[in-house]
Amino acid sequence: MTITSLSDLSQNILLRRQSASLRVAFIQATNQVATGRVDDLTLELRGQFGPLAGVERALALTASFLNSNGEEALEVDARQSVFEGVRSQANQLFGQFMTANEEVDTAGVRAAGKASEMAFATAVNKFNSQAGGRTLFSGTDVNLPALADAETMLVDIENEIALAGATTAADLIAVVDDWFDTGGRFETVGYIGGPQATTGRALSETETTPPAITADDARIREALSAFVLGGLIGRGALEDYVGERGILARTTGERMLVAENTMVEVQAEMGIVQNQIERAGVEVLAEREALETSRTEIVGVDSFEAAVDLQAIELQVRQLYTVTAQLADLSLVSYLR
Amino acid sequence: MSITSALNNALSGLTAASRSAQVVSSNVSNALTEGYVKREIQLGGRMIGGLGAGVSVLGVTRIVDDILVRDRRLADSDRAGSSVASDFARQVIDLVGEPDDAGSLSGLYAQFDAALVDAASRPDSDARLAAVQTAATDLANGFNRISNGVQTLRESADLEISTEVARLNNAMEEVAQLNGDILRARANDIATVALEDQRQLVIDGIADLIPVRQFPRDNGTVALYSVTGALLVDTEPATFEFTNTGIITPDMTLASGALSGLQINGTGVSVSGDNSPIAGGRLAALFRLRDTDAVAVQTDLDVVAQDLVTRFEDTTLDPTLTAGDPGLFTDAGGALNLADTVGLSGRLRVNDLVVPSEGGDLWRLRDGLGAAAPGSLGDATLLSGYSDALARTQVPSTGGRFSGGEKTASALAADMLSIFGQSVTSAEARASFSEARYNTLRDAELADGVDTDQELQRLLLIEQAYAANARVVQTVDQLIELLTRI
Numbered sequence: 001m002t003i004t005s006l007s008d009l010s011q012n013i014l015l016r017r018q019s020a021s022l023r024v025a026f027i028q029a030t031n032q033v034a035t036g037r038v039d040d041l042t043l044e045l046r047g048q049f050g051p052l053a054g055v056e057r058a059l060a061l062t063a064s065f066l067n068s069n070g071e072e073a074l075e076v077d078a079r080q081s082v083f084e085g086v087r088s089q090a091n092q093l094f095g096q097f098m099t100a101n102e103e104v105d106t107a108g109v110r111a112a113g114k115a116s117e118m119a120f121a122t123a124v125n126k127f128n129s130q131a132g133g134r135t136l137f138s139g140t141d142v143n144l145p146a147l148a149d150a151e152t153m154l155v156d157i158e159n160e161i162a163l164a165g166a167t168t169a170a171d172l173i174a175v176v177d178d179w180f181d182t183g184g185r186f187e188t189v190g191y192i193g194g195p196q197a198t199t200g201r202a203l204s205e206t207e208t209t210p211p212a213i214t215a216d217d218a219r220i221r222e223a224l225s226a227f228v229l230g231g232l233i234g235r236g237a238l239e240d241y242v243g244e245r246g247i248l249a250r251t252t253g254e255r256m257l258v259a260e261n262t263m264v265e266v267q268a269e270m271g272i273v274q275n276q277i278e279r280a281g282v283e284v285l286a287e288r289e290a291l292e293t294s295r296t297e298i299v300g301v302d303s304f305e306a307a308v309d310l311q312a313i314e315l316q317v318r319q320l321y322t323v324t325a326q327l328a329d330l331s332l333v334s335y336l337r
Numbered sequence: 338m339s340i341t342s343a344l345n346n347a348l349s350g351l352t353a354a355s356r357s358a359q360v361v362s363s364n365v366s367n368a369l370t371e372g373y374v375k376r377e378i379q380l381g382g383r384m385i386g387g388l389g390a391g392v393s394v395l396g397v398t399r400i401v402d403d404i405l406v407r408d409r410r411l412a413d414s415d416r417a418g419s420s421v422a423s424d425f426a427r428q429v430i431d432l433v434g435e436p437d438d439a440g441s442l443s444g445l446y447a448q449f450d451a452a453l454v455d456a457a458s459r460p461d462s463d464a465r466l467a468a469v470q471t472a473a474t475d476l477a478n479g480f481n482r483i484s485n486g487v488q489t490l491r492e493s494a495d496l497e498i499s500t501e502v503a504r505l506n507n508a509m510e511e512v513a514q515l516n517g518d519i520l521r522a523r524a525n526d527i528a529t530v531a532l533e534d535q536r537q538l539v540i541d542g543i544a545d546l547i548p549v550r551q552f553p554r555d556n557g558t559v560a561l562y563s564v565t566g567a568l569l570v571d572t573e574p575a576t577f578e579f580t581n582t583g584i585i586t587p588d589m590t591l592a593s594g595a596l597s598g599l600q601i602n603g604t605g606v607s608v609s610g611d612n613s614p615i616a617g618g619r620l621a622a623l624f625r626l627r628d629t630d631a632v633a634v635q636t637d638l639d640v641v642a643q644d645l646v647t648r649f650e651d652t653t654l655d656p657t658l659t660a661g662d663p664g665l666f667t668d669a670g671g672a673l674n675l676a677d678t679v680g681l682s683g684r685l686r687v688n689d690l691v692v693p694s695e696g697g698d699l700w701r702l703r704d705g706l707g708a709a710a711p712g713s714l715g716d717a718t719l720l721s722g723y724s725d726a727l728a729r730t731q732v733p734s735t736g737g738r739f740s741g742g743e744k745t746a747s748a749l750a751a752d753m754l755s756i757f758g759q760s761v762t763s764a765e766a767r768a769s770f771s772e773a774r775y776n777t778l779r780d781a782e783l784a785d786g787v788d789t790d791q792e793l794q795r796l797l798l799i800e801q802a803y804a805a806n807a808r809v810v811q812t813v814d815q816l817i818e819l820l821t822r823i
Contacts, residue, residue, distance in 0.1 A: 007375070007786025008368045014780060041435050042427075043765070047758025053436040053443040053751030060447035064454035071458050134461060140713030142461050198718045201458050205728070208721075299437055332790040 015324050022317050029310040032301045041299060055294050058205075062288045065204050069281045071132065072201040072209055076277060078131040079213065080270045085126055086223055087263035089119045090256045093230055097253030109233065109249045116230020116252070121150040123227055127215045137215035138193025146193035146215035154231060156189045161237070169247040172237060173229065180225045182218075190224075191216045203280035204287075209273055219262045226255040340820075342390060344813045349391030350806035353380055356394045357799045361792050368787040372538040374399040375787050376530060397530055400785055406537070407551065409778040410544035411564070414618035416771040417545050421622035422630065423764035425490060429634055429757050432486040436751065442483065443754065445476045446747040450727055456702070457721045461714035466699040469720070470691055477666060477685045480642050484587070484683035487635050491585045494627040495596065499581035501620055502599075505546050509561070509574035511539045516558040516570070523557050533557070543569065548617040567601060567614030575602055587635050587680030591628045599624070630760075633738060635680070637753050640737035642682035644749050646673045648726040655719060657705030663688055664706065665723070678734070 028039040038044045045052065093116055100108035124147045127137045134142035147153070157179050166172040180186045193214060200209030213220075229252040238244045360378045367373040376397050383393035434441025439448070452472040456465040515536040522529045540561060543549055548564040554571075561569040569575050580597040582589070589595035591608070599608050599615065607613045608624040615621045649655075650664035650673055658664065663672040669684040689695040690706050703719060704712040730743035738756050739749070 005788040005791045006784050007788050009371065009786045010780055010783030012369070013783060017776065037437075041437075042430055042758050042761050045758065047755055047760070047762045049436055049443075049754045049758055050748070050751045053747065053754065056436045056443060057447040057450065057747050060444075060451045061454060064451040064458075068454060068458040132459075134459070134715060138715075140716040142713075142715035194713045194715070197715060199721055201717075202454055202721065202724065295437070332793045336793060 011327065015320070015327070019317075019320055019324070022313060022320060026310075026313045026317060029306065029313050032306040033303065033310050036301060036303055036306075037299050038301055045298070052295070052298050055291050055298065059288065059291050059295065061205070062284055062291070065202065065284050066281065068201045069203050069277055069284065072203065073274070073277050073281075075131050075134070075136060075212065076209075076270060076273050078129065079136050080267060080274065082126045082129060082136065083263050083267045083270065086123050087260050087267065089123065090223060090226065090260040090263060093119060093227075094253055094256035094260060097230065097249055097256060100249065109245070112249070113230055113232075113234025115234070116227050117150075117154070117234040120154070120224070120227035120231045123224060124148075124150040124153070127220065135193065137213065137220075139196045139212070139214040139216070141194025144193055146191065148190055148192050153186075153190050154228065154235065156185060157228060157232070158235070158237075160185065161232075167238075167241060167244070169238065169244040169251060172232070172244075172248065173251060176225055176228055176232070180221045180228075186221060187216070203277060204284050207276070207280045209276060213266070213269075217266075219266050222262050223259040226252065226259040229255060340813055340816055344810065346391035347806045347809040347813065349383060349393065351803060351810070353378075353392045353394055354799050354803040354806060358796065358803075360397055361796050361799065364787045365789055365792050368789050368792075372534060372541070373787070374401045374530075374534050374537065375785060376400070397528055399530055399533060401537070402782070402785060403551075405778065405782045405785075409775070409782050410541065411548050411617075412771065412775040412778050413541070413544050414546075414548035414564075416768070416775040417619035418617060418622035419764065419768040419771045421619060421626060423761070423768035425626050425630055426757065426761040426764040428490060429487070430754070430761055432483045433754050433757060436754070440479075441754075442476075442479050442750050443747060445472070445479045446727075446750055448472045449476050450724065450747070453720055453724045453727070457717040457724060460703045460717045460720055463699055466702050467693075469702055470687065470693075470699060473665060473687045474692070476645075477687050480638065480645075480682040480685045484635065484638055484680065487631050487638070488585050488587060488683070491627045491631045492583070494623045494631070495582055495585060498620065498623045498627070499579050501546055501623070502577045502579040505543060505577055505620070506574075508539050508543045509570050509576075512536060512543070512559075512561060512570045513572075513574040515539065519557045529557055544618075546618050546620045547615050563614055563616075565612060565614055565616045567606070577601055578603070585627075587632075587639075587683060590632065596627065634757065635682070637737040637739070637756060638682040639678050639680065640733050640739065641749055641753050642685050643673065643678050644731065644733050645746060646681070646685070648729070648731070648746060649723070651726065654722050654726055655705050655707070657707030659707065662707065665691070665702075678736075 031039045093112065096108075096112040096115060100112050127147050128145040129136055135144060135146055138144050138146035157176060160179055161172055161175050164171065164175045166175050178184050180190075191214075193216070196214045196216070197211045200211050202208050229248065233245065233248060233252065238248055357378050357380075360376050364375055377400055378397055379395040380392050381395045383390045434444065436443040438444055449469075449472040452465070452469045456462070456469045459465055515532055519529045519532050519536070522532060536559070540549060540551060540559075543561070547567075547569070549569065550562045550564055552560045552562065554560050560571045563569060567575070578600040582596055585596070591598055599606055599620075601614065606615070608615060608621065609628060610616065613621060615624075646664065646666045646668065649666050650658075650662075652658050652660055655664065661672055663670065665688055667686050667688050668674060668681055669686060670689060673681075688697070688706060690697040691699060691701045693699060698711075700711040701708055703714075703716060704710075705719060727746045730745050730748075732741060732743050733739050733749055735741070737753075739752055744752060
């Protein structure tokens with residue numbers, strides 16, 4: 001006869017299977033609550049890892065970009081203060097040269113000249129200064145100084161003047177200008193740094209700073225030449241030709257003004273770079289926040305939801321245990337005693 | 338005489354009751370035995386000379402639904418096969434790593450990228466150059482590890498095939514032997530229920546490996562065929578042959594002859610495709626893992642490795658290189674050989690010229706691999722060039738499962754992971770479907786098993802019947818005594 005019955009074994013296996021699957025779900029829910037991260041990411045993302053990989057990469061690069069940004073800011077700020085120092089020296093010397101009149105105030109002119117010589121030495125030291133162990137104005141040879149010793153340069157220039165036999169201010173100025181010109185001796189005797197870098201630093205995926213300015217730059221040469229002219233006066237150039245000295249002194253004063261303006265121009269350029277650095281830094285920080293939000297959206301679990309899920313599964317497990325216990329009692333055997 | 342026949346009837350009733358009790362006890366004792374089929378006793382009226390003469394035990398039958406068993410076996414084969422595929426897909430994802438894991442392939446790409454930016458900011462810093470070399474080495478090692486992992490999975494599959502083939506051969510021999518035992522038992526009129534149970538269990542074991550069709554033959558024997566028509570057991574068992582290959586490398590395939598195929602009774606058979614004699618089931622799935630799925634994974638990995646190598650093997654990027662020189666990433670120290678890219682990811686190495694422990698110099702990362710001497714300390718040209726090389730989009734080589742558009746280096750790696758991830762999704766969907774189907778059929782089959790409540794109810798009836806028959810014997814005995822006292 002056919003009587004429908006349910007075998008003990010099938011009931012047992014059914015309960016065991018359900019208990020096992022609930023336990024797996026329970027462990028997953030616990031992990032999600034504890035870590036705040038989706039337990040099975042592959043299933044959650046349905047295999048689409050592209051966006052997450054992009055976010056992770058961008059985040060890893062953010063730290064490097066911020067680091068780069070800091071290092072560039074350090075160097076640019078240092079350069080900016082060098083230019084400021086040179087500019088203010090030029091400004092001061094301009095004043096000194098303009099008020100001193102050679103015919104009336106030989107001592108004043110000589111004093112201005114000596115001040116120029118010292119200013120030249122200071123400027124050379126400034127252009128050889130380092131930030132973070134790297135020379136600021138020597139291009140890619142960051143371990144070498146940018147300019148030769150001030151005295152060396154002045155001696156070489158004086159030699160050139162003597163060789164040219166310059167006796168007028170105009171001739172002397174021409175020698176000095178030649179010395180500092182493109183192709184002149186400055187490039188071998190004066191500038192001992194390396195070539196200009198091909199690129200600045202990467203501030204973000206899209207922004208790079210311009211290559212750093214070197215002491216080889218025409219504008220710096222212009223400023224240095226003004227100091228050199230003043231320095232030569234201080235070292236006694238054209239002493240025997242009082243009239244020429246006067247002309248030289250006046251020209252030097254004019255050149256100091258030009259030097260100051262040139263420095264202002266370079267400072268403006270540095271200022272633009274400083275702005276770029278700051279703006280890029282802010283952008284990268286904002287991007288980092290956005291990326292972290294994206295990442296949380298992709299892999300994170302809402303902690304409230306996760307806790308609710310965990311509770312629901314726990315309840316289910318308890319219910320299953322109750323049912324299992326009660327079914328165990330429901331056997332004819334216990335009633336046939 | 339009617340009184341004697343009454344006695345005989347009662348005695349036959351007692352026998353029937355005892356035999357019933359025996360069946361009930363057998364059922365109850367095996368209530369929790371998997372593979373035990375519930376027995377039922379068949380009782381019929383005994384006829385002697387055309388007249389009824391008590392009860393006779395016609396036999397003990399196994400309560401089994403053959404259709405259900407057949408379907409459950411097919412579902413079992415399907416489940417076994419799809420679980421192999423889904424497990425493999427998962428293991429591949431585990432090898433590559435998910436992107437938010439720093440040790441994953443995507444994570445290693447990102448760290449290499451970041452190290453390059455750091456070094457370009459201060460090319461004079463040895464520490465930063467060392468970080469670049471370490472990150473590059475980690476990336477190359479990552480590729481090596483994944484490639485080795487994939488080949489290890491192939492080796493495990495190969496080993497498992499050889500173990501399972503041995504098990505299959507044993508099982509088929511057992512079935513043939515049980516066939517013989519059942520035949521002999523029938524001839525001697527001995528109950529064959531236990532033997533049939535055993536045979537069913539053994540065939541269940543075979544069904545796990547190959548989907549089977551069972552055909553009843555004369556005298557209780559069965560013939561076993563695979564669903565696609567290969568003979569497993571008829572009068573004689575078939576013999577499967579397979580040779581295990583110890584170490585497997587990416588260039589070894591079934592087609593190249595380096596890996597063993599399957600032979601049935603000495604004839605080679607195809608192991609892939611829907612018409613293969615072993616199609617469906619665990620055995621075919623293992624072959625597919627070894628010969629198709631793992632090979633596809635390895636190819637994808639090699640395409641990504643090749644993409645990485647070509648980005649750096651560029652004389653416009655590094656002018657100190659001459660054409661034909663290996664770049665930053667090498668194929669076991671040499672340049673990329675387009676004719677031999679199989680297994681490239683396992684051979685990927687950072688160029689020794691930049692590895693101090695291999696006699697190289699860190700400054701070559703900055704100044705070029707072919708540079709004779711260190712150059713300007715602050716020159717970041719090459720290092721930022723390397724960054725650009727990674728960020729540039731290029732078309733990957735053909736052969737993998739990529740869509741063929743232009744991609745950056747890390748996007749290609751992420752694409753590869755996504756391809757693997759989608760394999761997981763589809764394999765797991767398939768596996769959970771076949772698991773659910775199997776469970777449903779198994780539950781239905783088990784429902785026909787031993788229910789102790791029902792058996793105990795039956796026992797109550799048997800008790801009653803035995804008592805009644807004993808009472809009849811007692812009464813007849815009294816009747817006979819009455820007669821003898823006359």
